[in-house]
Amino acid sequence: MGRLFGTDGVRGVANSDLTVELALDLSVAAAHVLGDAGALARADGRRPVAVVGHDTRASGEFLEAAVVAGLASAGVDVWRVGALPTPAVAYLTAALDADLGVMLSASHNPMPDNGIKFLARGGIKLADALEDAIEAHIGEEWVRPTGADVGRVSVHQEGADTYVAHLLSTLPHSLDGLRIVVDAANGAASIVGPAALRSAGAEVIEIHTAPTGLNINDSCGSTHLGSLIEAVRRHGAHAGVAFDGDADRCLAVDASGAEIDGDHVLAILGIAMRERGTLRENTVVATVMANLGFKLALQAAELTVIETGVGDRYVLEAMRDGNFSLGGEQSGHIIMSDHATTGDGVLTALHVLARMAETGRSLEDLASVVTKFPQVLINVAGVDKTRVATDAVLSAAIAEAESQMAGAGRVLLRPSGTEPVVRVMVEAATAEQADQIARSLADVVQTTLALS
Numbered sequence: 513m514g515r516l517f518g519t520d521g522v523r524g525v526a527n528s529d530l531t532v533e534l535a536l537d538l539s540v541a542a543a544h545v546l547g548d549a550g551a552l553a554r555a556d557g558r559r560p561v562a563v564v565g566h567d568t569r570a571s572g573e574f575l576e577a578a579v580v581a582g583l584a585s586a587g588v589d590v591w592r593v594g595a596l597p598t599p600a601v602a603y604l605t606a607a608l609d610a611d612l613g614v615m616l617s618a619s620h621n622p623m624p625d626n627g628i629k630f631l632a633r634g635g636i637k638l639a640d641a642l643e644d645a646i647e648a649h650i651g652e653e654w655v656r657p658t659g660a661d662v663g664r665v666s667v668h669q670e671g672a673d674t675y676v677a678h679l680l681s682t683l684p685h686s687l688d689g690l691r692i693v694v695d696a697a698n699g700a701a702s703i704v705g706p707a708a709l710r711s712a713g714a715e716v717i718e719i720h721t722a723p724t725g726l727n728i729n730d731s732c733g734s735t736h737l738g739s740l741i742e743a744v745r746r747h748g749a750h751a752g753v754a755f756d757g758d759a760d761r762c763l764a765v766d767a768s769g770a771e772i773d774g775d776h777v778l779a780i781l782g783i784a785m786r787e788r789g790t791l792r793e794n795t796v797v798a799t800v801m802a803n804l805g806f807k808l809a810l811q812a813a814e815l816t817v818i819e820t821g822v823g824d825r826y827v828l829e830a831m832r833d834g835n836f837s838l839g840g841e842q843s844g845h846i847i848m849s850d851h852a853t854t855g856d857g858v859l860t861a862l863h864v865l866a867r868m869a870e871t872g873r874s875l876e877d878l879a880s881v882v883t884k885f886p887q888v889l890i891n892v893a894g895v896d897k898t899r900v901a902t903d904a905v906l907s908a909a910i911a912e913a914e915s916q917m918a919g920a921g922r923v924l925l926r927p928s929g930t931e932p933v934v935r936v937m938v939e940a941a942t943a944e945q946a947d948q949i950a951r952s953l954a955d956v957v958q959t960t961l962a963l964s
Contacts, residue, residue, distance in 0.1 A: 517643040519823040519929040523618050523627035526571030530626050532578045539582025539614070541649035542630050545642060546612035547588050558589075559663060563608055565593045565601035565671075566616035567700040567758045570725035571626045575616050579628065583614075584663035585656065593671035595723075597700045597759035599856035600675040602635030606853065607674060617700065617758035620735050623728050635853040637825050676708045679859055682851040684788065685870040687714035692865060693752035695740040697733025698723040701759035705858050709753075712862055713869075717747050729756065734763040734844055734857075741769035750868065751875045753861040760824070761844035762857035764864060766876040774842040775806035776879040777864055781846070782815055782838055783881065784867045790837060790850065791815070797830045797839030797847075799823070804922055804939050805884040806842075813881070823929060824855050885921060886943035888950040890936045895961035897927030897934045909956040913938070913949045921946070923953065934961065 516522050522538060524530040547560030562583050566572035572595075580590050588611075593604055598615045605613030613631035621627075630638055630646065638646075657663075692714045696702040702721040709716045719739060720732040732739055734754040744752040744765055751772075752765045764772040778796055785791035795816040798806065802819070810817050818834065820826040824845040831839045831849050840846035845855035852859055868875055900906065906925070913923050921940035928935055936954045940946035 516647050519825065520619065521627045521629035523621070523625060525624050526569070526575065526626035530575070530628070532574060535575050535578035535628060536582040537650045538628055538646065539579045540586045540654070541646045542612060542614070543583050543586035543588045544649050544654065545645045546630065546632055547586065560588045560611040561591065561608070562588050563591045563593055563601055563605045563610045563613045563668075564616075565596045565604075565614070568595050568698060568702065568723035568725060568728050569618070569623055569626055569757075571624075572616045573725075575626055575628070579614055579616065580665055584665055586654075586663065587657040587661055588663040590663060590665045591668040592665065593668045595700055596671055596675065597704065597755075597856070597858065598629065599760055599852050599854045599859065600671065600700075600704065602631055602854045603675055603678055603852065604668070604671050605631050605633075605635040607678075608668070615758065619758050619760065620729055620733065620756035623726055623730065637828060637854060672704050672707075676704055676711060678851075679708050679862055680711055682859065683712060683862055683866050685866040687712040687862070687865050687869050689713075690751070690865055690869055691715040691717070691747065691749045693717045693719060693740060693743045693747060693749045694721070695719050695732055695743075695752065695754040696721045696759070697729050697755055697757050698727045699729065699733065699755065699757035699759060701755045701858055705755055705759065705861070708858050708862060709865070712866070714865065717743065717749060719743050733757065734761055737763065737765060737771060741765050745769050751865065753865070755857040756844075759857040760855040762846065762860040763844040764861070764875065766879065767874060768876060770876065772875060772879050774840050774844045774846060775803050775884070776882050777844070777846055777860060778802075778838065778840050779806060779809050779813075779882045780864055780867055780878045781848070782810060783813055784863075785838055786813070786815065792835060792837045795834065795836050797827050797834075797836050799827060799841050800924055800926070801842050801937065803842065803882070803884050803887060806882050809882040822926065828854070885939040885941070886946045887937065887939045888943075888946040890950050890954040891928070891931070891933040892936060892954050892957045893933045894963055895934055895957055896963055897932065897961070899961050900925050900927050900934055903960055905960045906956060909953055913953055916949065917941070917945070923949070925953065925957070
């Protein structure tokens with residue numbers, strides 16, 4: 513069996529790949545690894561405590577029951593916080609002084625999928641070593657607590673209000689005068705997203721904020737911006753913001769309906785934070801997928817960009833290592849480490865909109881600091897993704913493509929961390945050149961790395 517944990521927890525089709533039995537076993541193992549570590553760090557003698565939340569998928573109901581049962585059976589007291597964003601669960605894990613947090617979500621994936629994300633004390637995502645330790649404990653013999661030693665389960669009713677109050681406390685400026693469309697993807701931010709923006713002073717128009725358990729991410733949210741664009745134009749809104757299913761990411765559209773992605777957002781926030789003196793080391797952490805235009809824009813603003821592998825966990829690691837205050841991904845995972853331990857879509861939306869209100873500038877104007885290079889991304893399936901970095905034929909093809917662009921573009925080939933594909937990304941001076949080179953390289957990947 514391969515490694516259970518992917519780039520963001522354990523994920524799969526609920527009740528097929530991700531079963532009740534697996535959820536139960538993982539939770540018991542996590543209790544032994546994270547709960548025991550928390551108990552060793554304390555001197556108060558109390559049992560380990562866990563915070564458990566979920567997004568709005570129907571499968572979250574039975575998976576939550578399995579997770580809570582596993583934790584309590586291992587002697588962990590559980591706070592159930594209900595349907596809340598991943599960053600809210602992370603915040604509450606720290607605020608409630610819990611030893612671990614658990615979020616049930618498959619983020620932007622379709623409704624049939626689900627996932628289990630574990631958080632360490634302080635609401636921090638797990639390092640590989642902790643994930644490996646949890647896997648190693650699955651199925652081991654253990655002494656089961658009985659009587660008064662089993663964990664107790666309680667409902668924490670104030671979680672949403674506590675989280676929204678925290679978000680509002682971070683704002684440098686109110687959102688007074690802004691009309692904003694919010695697309696919550698029928699997901700975990702369906703209540704707290706609009707509530708936070710309204711409380712900050714915005715006039716809010718809601719779309720996709722009526723989860724049924726079956727409609728999360730269904731042609732809506734940050735991966736499907738069409739209905740947000742239409743609503744912004746129809747209502748004459750100043751901007752629109754879209755979250756994914758667990759609201760750890762945010763994308764936006766300006767008043768004209770043009771997309772504002774994570775590269776634009778990082779540039780807007782980086783410049784704003786530098787002006788306020790809160791951008792530590794004048795540095796922004798981004799992944800290798802960040803557009804070349806973003807890097808040139810930050811260079812022109814005299815800001816440093818540090819690159820990581822793809823995945824917000826790697827951005828977080830680099831931010832912690834360098835004590836940086838801002839990082840994120842093109843996909844809209846934005847991490848503001850002074851206020852959150854994970855990407856936080858609602859926090860991101862609030863701060864981008866606050867920048868608009870503070871400066872009186874439109875989102876289009878603020879985003880214009882970044883002139884994006886045309887980018888083409890092709891996923892090549894059915895190939896041996898382990899050979900991407902070592903195949904000589906492929907290396908030669910990449911070198912030839914880079915010489916064609918003469919420094920006015922770049923090529924990136926990487927194996928996906930979540931799917932059995934190789935991603936071919938090309939940025940070039942024109943869309944036509946980017947498309948031609950990307951297709952050519954994709955053909956080479958398909959031919960050279962084909963599975964026998």
